[in-house]
Amino acid sequence: QQQVKQSPQSLIVQKGGISIINCAYENTAFDYFPWYQQFPGKGPALLIAIRPDVSEKKEGRFTISFNKSAKQFSLHIMDSQPGDSATYFCAATSGSRLTFGEGTQLTVNP
Amino acid sequence: EAGVAQSPRYKIIEKRQSVAFWCNPISGHATLYWYQQILGQGPKLLIQFQNNGVVDDSQLPKDRFSAERLKGVDSTLKIQPAKLEDSAVYLCASSLDRFPVTSTDTQYFGPGTRLTVL
Numbered sequence A: 001q002q003q004v005k006q007s008p009q010s011l012i013v014q015k016g017g018i019s020i021i022n023c024a025y026e027n028t029a030f031d032y033f034p035w036y037q038q039f040p041g042k043g044p045a046l047l048i049a050i051r052p053d054v055s056e057k058k059e060g061r062f063t064i065s066f067n068k069s070a071k072q073f074s075l076h077i078m079d080s081q082p083g084d085s086a087t088y089f090c091a092a093t094s095g096s097r098l099t100f101g102e103g104t105q106l107t108v109n110p
Numbered sequence B: 001e002a003g004v005a006q007s008p009r010y011k012i013i014e015k016r017q018s019v020a021f022w023c024n025p026i027s028g029h030a031t032l033y034w035y036q037q038i039l040g041q042g043p044k045l046l047i048q049f050q051n052n053g054v055v056d057d058s059q060l061p062k063d064r065f066s067a068e069r070l071k072g073v074d075s076t077l078k079i080q081p082a083k084l085e086d087s088a089v090y091l092c093a094s095s096l097d098r099f100p101v102t103s104t105d106t107q108y109f110g111p112g113t114r115l116t117v118l
Helices: none
Strands: A003-009 A010-014 A017-027 A033-038 A044-052 A056-059 A063-065 A072-077 A084-094 A097-100 A104-109 B005-007 B009-015 B019-024 B031-037 B044-050 B052-056 B065-068 B073-080 B088-095 B113-117
Touching: A003 A084, A003 B005, A003 B065, A010 A017, A017 A104, A033 A063, A044 A056, A044 A063, A044 A072, A044 A097, A072 A084, A097 B044, A104 B088, B005 B044, B005 B088, B019 B113, B044 B065, B044 B073
Parallel strands: A010 A104, B009 B113
Antiparallel strands: A003 A017, A017 A072, A033 A044, A033 A084, A056 A063, A063 A072, A084 A097, A084 A104, B005 B019, B019 B073, B031 B044, B031 B088, B044 B052, B065 B073, B088 B113
């Protein structure tokens, strides 16, 4: 019930392309859905987040799409850049407990 | 503002030895978390403190792991004795958490301590 499933495990995109990472959850008690970005040797850092009463949130090149009925949400990175190469984690929160997905290693080729 | 500080950054020990990690959260943050991140996986919560009280330690292997947060600021996580499967990055995070605690309070992570158990 606490699991958040994430796909794909790895993703290679050309510079300027669109990166799409998908997540699904089961626990309806989750009430906040953040995405974290992690560079090698660093801790995860909050990238963007969405509440379940909103279907889409955009911040610059990053957009979250949220489908409450399907219990799915996704991260879209538009105009992907080599500097976006990192591991991305979707997560879901219930109270203050954060449950992470397994992560997607994104590589953006120049 | 200064971020979450952790030390050491790297630690290599033999199995059955003990090890301790230290965390200094962002000033003023009431809530402190310890996570375990095994290579290729997402972080998993081990323990959560609100000030110096434990809020959630349901996923902490209490037979070998212990943690404390004295005076509601710094925290230490100890493993005794270590097993091979404890090899992971141990992340500390903190959040401001105005009362009551809400899901939207951002957790800020430190750089982690990479533990290798041989």
